Amino acid sequence: MPFTPIIPAGSGKPLAPYSPGALADGIVYVAGTLAFDKDNNVVHVGDAEAQTRHVLETIKSVIEAAGGTMADVTFNAIFITDWANYGAVNKAYADYFPGDKPARYCIQCGLVKPDALVEIATTAHVGKK
DSSP states (O other), X not given: OOOEEEOOTTOOOOSSSOOSEEEETTEEEEEEEOSBOTTSXXXXXXXXXXXXXXXXXXXXXXXXXXXXXXXXXXXXXXXESOGGGXXXXXXXXXXXXXXXXXXEEEEEOOOSSTTOOEEEEEEEEOOOO
């Protein structure tokens, strides 16, 4: 099935060969997203809540570029480097999903940059375009 790459205005260059998002048959798949600036430097070092907010803002920009909203999110895969940050991640996360919550999972693992504390990959159903 063909897909449309979704690259919001002002996006930095990805670290690897991928698009920030892909739209296929009304579904947006958002790549694993970290708290990076446009030069792929980690922002909000040491602050899991601020990194989560940055990640979710980036995800929001991808979904909006595909014609959707955060209310269209149906699934999130969350990766954290330390369970000690779980509460801070959930605090920020709850602000972005105040109503019905999307399905999700959360695992502890290493991330591509040592200062990154959280990564989120998202699926949203925005309708056929």
